[in-house]
Amino acid sequence: MDKPVNNAAWLLVAPVFLIVAFSAILPIMTVVNYSVQDTFGNNQFFWNGLGWFQELLDPTTELGGRFLDALWRNLLFSAIILAIEVPLGILVALSMPRDGWKVAATLVIMALPLLIPWNVVGTIWQVFARADIGLGGWAINALGIDYNYTGDPLAAWITIVVMDVWHWTSLVALLCYAGLKSIPDAYYQAARIDGASRWAIFTTIQLPKMKRVLLIAVLLRFMDSFMIYTEPFVLTGGGPGNATTFLSIDLVKIALGQFDLGKAAAMSLVYNLIVLALCWVFYTVMTNAGTERRHEENPA
Amino acid sequence: MASITLDGLAHAYRPDPRGPQDYALKEINHVWRQGGAYALLGPSGCGKTTLLNIISGLVIPTRGRILFDDRDVTRLPTEARNIAQVFQFPVVYDTMTVRENLAFPLKNRKMPREAIARRVEEIASRLDLTSVLDRKASNLTADAKQKISLGRGLVREDVAAILFDEPLTVIDPHLKWQLRSSLKELHRALDLTMIYVTHDQTEALTFADTVVVMHDGAVVQTGTPEELFERPAHTFVGHFIGSPGMNVLPARVAGRTAHVGDVAIALDRGYAALPAGERIELGVRPEFATLAAPGTGLPVKVTRIEDIGRARIARIEISGNPAAAMVPEDLSLDGDSAGLTLDPRQIHIYADGVLVPGEAAGREGDA
Numbered sequence: 001m002d003k004p005v006n007n008a009a010w011l012l013v014a015p016v017f018l019i020v021a022f023s024a025i026l027p028i029m030t031v032v033n034y035s036v037q038d039t040f041g042n043n044q045f046f047w048n049g050l051g052w053f054q055e056l057l058d059p060t061t062e063l064g065g066r067f068l069d070a071l072w073r074n075l076l077f078s079a080i081i082l083a084i085e086v087p088l089g090i091l092v093a094l095s096m097p098r099d100g101w102k103v104a105a106t107l108v109i110m111a112l113p114l115l116i117p118w119n120v121v122g123t124i125w126q127v128f129a130r131a132d133i134g135l136g137g138w139a140i141n142a143l144g145i146d147y148n149y150t151g152d153p154l155a156a157w158i159t160i161v162v163m164d165v166w167h168w169t170s171l172v173a174l175l176c177y178a179g180l181k182s183i184p185d186a187y188y189q190a191a192r193i194d195g196a197s198r199w200a201i202f203t204t205i206q207l208p209k210m211k212r213v214l215l216i217a218v219l220l221r222f223m224d225s226f227m228i229y230t231e232p233f234v235l236t237g238g239g240p241g242n243a244t245t246f247l248s249i250d251l252v253k254i255a256l257g258q259f260d261l262g263k264a265a266a267m268s269l270v271y272n273l274i275v276l277a278l279c280w281v282f283y284t285v286m287t288n289a290g291t292e293r294r295h296e297e298n299p300a
Numbered sequence: 301m302a303s304i305t306l307d308g309l310a311h312a313y314r315p316d317p318r319g320p321q322d323y324a325l326k327e328i329n330h331v332w333r334q335g336g337a338y339a340l341l342g343p344s345g346c347g348k349t350t351l352l353n354i355i356s357g358l359v360i361p362t363r364g365r366i367l368f369d370d371r372d373v374t375r376l377p378t379e380a381r382n383i384a385q386v387f388q389f390p391v392v393y394d395t396m397t398v399r400e401n402l403a404f405p406l407k408n409r410k411m412p413r414e415a416i417a418r419r420v421e422e423i424a425s426r427l428d429l430t431s432v433l434d435r436k437a438s439n440l441t442a443d444a445k446q447k448i449s450l451g452r453g454l455v456r457e458d459v460a461a462i463l464f465d466e467p468l469t470v471i472d473p474h475l476k477w478q479l480r481s482s483l484k485e486l487h488r489a490l491d492l493t494m495i496y497v498t499h500d501q502t503e504a505l506t507f508a509d510t511v512v513v514m515h516d517g518a519v520v521q522t523g524t525p526e527e528l529f530e531r532p533a534h535t536f537v538g539h540f541i542g543s544p545g546m547n548v549l550p551a552r553v554a555g556r557t558a559h560v561g562d563v564a565i566a567l568d569r570g571y572a573a574l575p576a577g578e579r580i581e582l583g584v585r586p587e588f589a590t591l592a593a594p595g596t597g598l599p600v601k602v603t604r605i606e607d608i609g610r611a612r613i614a615r616i617e618i619s620g621n622p623a624a625a626m627v628p629e630d631l632s633l634d635g636d637s638a639g640l641t642l643d644p645r646q647i648h649i650y651a652d653g654v655l656v657p658g659e660a661a662g663r664e665g666d667a
Binding site for chain 2: 186190192
């Protein structure tokens with residue numbers, strides 16, 4: 001097909017181009033600019049070339065070491081919360097009522113944690129989990145378990161994971177519920193006639209029909225947990241020690257705490273590239289799965 | 301293999317049914333003979349799917365019993381009944397191949413592996429699915445998927461009856477005919493009871509030996525396609541079956557004469573004891589009403605003549621009541637007045653919608 005050539009069309013693209021330039025390209029170029037320089041304050045900058053990047057990607061240096069540590073913490077955190085939230089979300093969705101007034105009630109209750117701002121969630125749990133005045137922390141200690149999330153790294157991790165599960169399992173559950181609701185009754189009736197067990201119904205009907213929403217849920221939860229900042233910052237501030245210092249928390253520490261703009265800029269660029277790369281992987285997987293599904297659902 | 305008996309069956313979806321209006325299914329007594337091909341025919345919402353789901357055990361009836369031969373299965377769960385069902389929209393297990401789909405009901409019933417393989421091959425060849433056995437079921441066309449649904453019922457050797465819930469709804473028209481004839485073939489070959497729910501009279505009349513017509517939650521007539529055509533037990537059956545449907549005209553009947561408006565029509569049977577106070581109607585199918593030149597038979601007014609290809613149908617008025625009649629090929633009319641001849645043996649009298657037999661010694665059988 002011949003495409004008409006019309007140079008005046010560039011004029012129509014120009015506003016978008018300008019907006020993107022000012023909102024995205026210029027700020028990123030500022031970061032790129034910082035990442036190749038060093039500063040000692042007084043707005044004095046010195047050329048450092050690719051020095052920061054070399055340091056960052058070399059785990060034997062101080063910067064590279066803490067970057068790698070934070071990256072591992074991030075990946076571990078994402079893996080743990082996915083391993084809990086996805087199966088739990090499916091389980092919750094399966095046990096949600098399918099009709100009647102209970103549907104609306106359940107949906108509202110499920111949506112509540114999703115509506116609370118991140119820093120409020122952090123504050124709620126900071127208070128709730130405190131051993132001295134928090135109901136949760138106090139109760140655990142009353143049971144004879146020594147629990148103090150401000151001193152014990154394991155307790156801090158458990159608290160953050162439980163907080164994230166509390167905050168976000170609803171999202172997975174609601175997505176799965178939507179997937180389950182779209183399965184016509186005839187499938188369940190046919191399965192009963194075929195003598196399928198509860199487990200067989202789950203693996204042969206419900207899980208395949210939920211595949212697409214599950215992919216979306218995993219993508220959303222992974223990206224979100226990989227970029228997590230506010231909640232652990234409010235709850236633990238990255239501590240005790242560096243036990244819960246994730247990439248984003250470390251980044252803020254370096255940029256605003258130590259005012260190492262060069263290091264922070266290099267780090268945020270690499271962080272950004274990792275996020276983009278993972279996004280691309282998920283996007284590819286999802287679109288491939290999508291085309292397969294469309295093919296399958298073709299009724300003719 | 302069994303005959304299925306419905307004994308005083310009724311169902312209401314609300315838990316505390318008060319009057320008959322609350323019943324989706326009014327009381328039904330019926331026996332589905334072993335090996336019969338039945339159609340359950342009626343418009344949408346007449347209760348036919350409810351009845352089907354009660355037979356398959358997906359719905360437990362409010363009242364009455366279902367017997368398979370002499371065994372009461374009313375409260376047995378679906379999987380414990382020997383019933384297979386094919387749904388309106390094809391149900392296949394997406395992640396499985398056709399072979400796994402067909403094996404699924406047997407696998408769930410813990411049949412030995414070799415026996416399953418043998419049975420699947422056998423049914424696949426009957427349904428022409430052998431060539432696609434190892435393909436993913438989800439990638440097939442709707443008619444192949446419907447065959448798989450049917451196949452999952454057929455593989456079970458204990459199946460007493462197969463229920464079809466409007467199975468051809470999503471099938472392309474040219475494949476409908478093909479699938480329907482392979483169903484008939486299967487029925488002849490396998491000696492299975494088949495109950496076929498549809499709102500399409502052509503499907504019902506071509507598939508079934510016995511058609512059960514339902515209307516508003518009740519069975520209004522059970523009979524062969526010929527019986528439904530020639531002797532509709534209810535004006536609804538007259539309307540619903542046939543294209544165009546039966547002419548139903550308000551009438552006054554005295555003895556062997558009916559009056560429609562000021563037109564007198566001679567009847568073949570006598571109606572001495574018509575119930576008083578009920579709505580009396582005269583029914584005659586367009587096929588038994590023939591238009592003629594003015595002056596012959598009854599005087600009628602022609603409003604329109606439709607050519608439907610194999611015949612011409614006149615839309616007429618008898619004393620102001622609309623009706624339809626056949627137009628003979630050699631008839632040509634000037635103006636809008638014409639005559640109408642009726643086959644007196646094919647005229648039926650209905651009281652409040654229900655057929656009144658009438659008295660005619662020895663003529664009952666050939667009607």
